[in-house]
C-alpha cells in the first residue's frame with residue numbers, strides 16, 4: 517500500500533517556503549532570494565521515497581494585494597490550500613517571537629476554513645539566540661488548537677527537515693502515487709528557465725527593478741547535438757527601468773545572462789545559448805492581458 521499527499525507550503529513572504537521545498541527535494545527547484553515576494557506562482561515539487569509520495573505546492577507569500585499581479589499571486593495560494601491534503605504554515609520564528617504571538621491573521625482564517633490537517637513549521641531556528649524561546653510559541657500553537665503538530669526547523673541549515681518529511685508521510689492518506697516516481701515537477705522547463713532569469717534579476721538589483729520585472733520565454737529550441745537556444749523577454753514597466761536593467765554598455769544585462777545561464781544549464785544538464793531582450797510594457801502588473809501572456 518502506498519501513501520500520497522498534496523502538501524501546501526504557505527506563509528508570509530520571506531518565511532523560507534521555497535528554501536524548505538528545495539531542502540526537501542535536495543535541489544534548486546524553486547527560486548530563493550533574500551527579498552520578499554520572490555515566488556509569484558505556484559511551484560510544484562514532488563518527493564517520492566519508498567512507498568510514499570509528497571506533492572508539494574510552494575506558494576507566494578501572503579499579503580494584502582495592491583495590484584492585479586498580487587491578486588493573481590493570492591489566487592495561487594487559495595487554490596493550493598484548496599488542493600492540499602496537508603497544510604504547512606511556515607513561520608519565520610524570529611519574527612513571530614518579536615511579534616509576541618504565533619497566531620497570524622494572514623493565515624489563521626484561511627486554515628480554519630479548511631479541514632485539512634495543518635502543521636506549524638517554525639523556520640529559521642538558527643536565527644534564535646536561545647532556542648528555548650521557541651517553546652513559548654510552540655505552546656501558543658498547541659493552545660490555539662489550529663495545528664495538528666508543530667515542528668521547529670532550519671530549512672537553510674537542513675536541520676529537522678527530514679523529521680518534517682517523516683511527519684508528513686505519517687499524515688498522508690493511503691492512496692496510489694499521482695506521478696511517476698522519477699518525476700520532480702509537472703511544470704515545464706520553460707517555466708523554470710523564466711524563474712531562474714527572474715531570480716538573477718532579483719539578486720542583482722535592489723528595490724524597484726525586481727518588482728517591476730517579469731520574464732517571458734520567447735523561443736525554446738531543443739537542438740540535437742548543439743546548444744539549446746533560449747530567447748527570453750524581460751518585461752519592465754518604464755523606459756528608465758529598461759535602461760537600468762541593460763546598464764552601461766549592456767553590462768548589467770550581460771551579468772543577468774551569465775548568472776541565469778549557469779543556473780539554467782545546471783537545471784537542464786546541458787549547455788544553452790541564452791539571449792535576453794528587455795521590453796517596456798506599461799503598467800503590466802495591472803493589465804490582465806499582459807498578465808495572461810505572462811502566465812498569471
Ligand SMILES: Nc1nc2c(ncn2[C@@H]2O[C@H](COP(=O)(O)OP(=O)(O)OP(=O)(O)O)[C@@H](O)[C@H]2O)c(=O)[nH]1
Nearest residue numbers: 529530531532533534535550553554555577671672
Ligand atoms: N537564517 C535562515 N535563513 C533562511 C532560512 N530559510 C530561508 N532563509 C532565508 O530567507 C530568505 C527567504 O527565503 P525564501 O525561501 O525565498 O522565502 P519564501 O518564503 O519562499 O519567500 P517568498 O517567495 O517571497 O514568499 C532567503 O534569504 C533564505 O536564504 C533558515 O532556516 N535560516
Ligand SMILES: [Mg+2]
Nearest residue numbers: 533534554555
Ligand atoms: Mg518563495
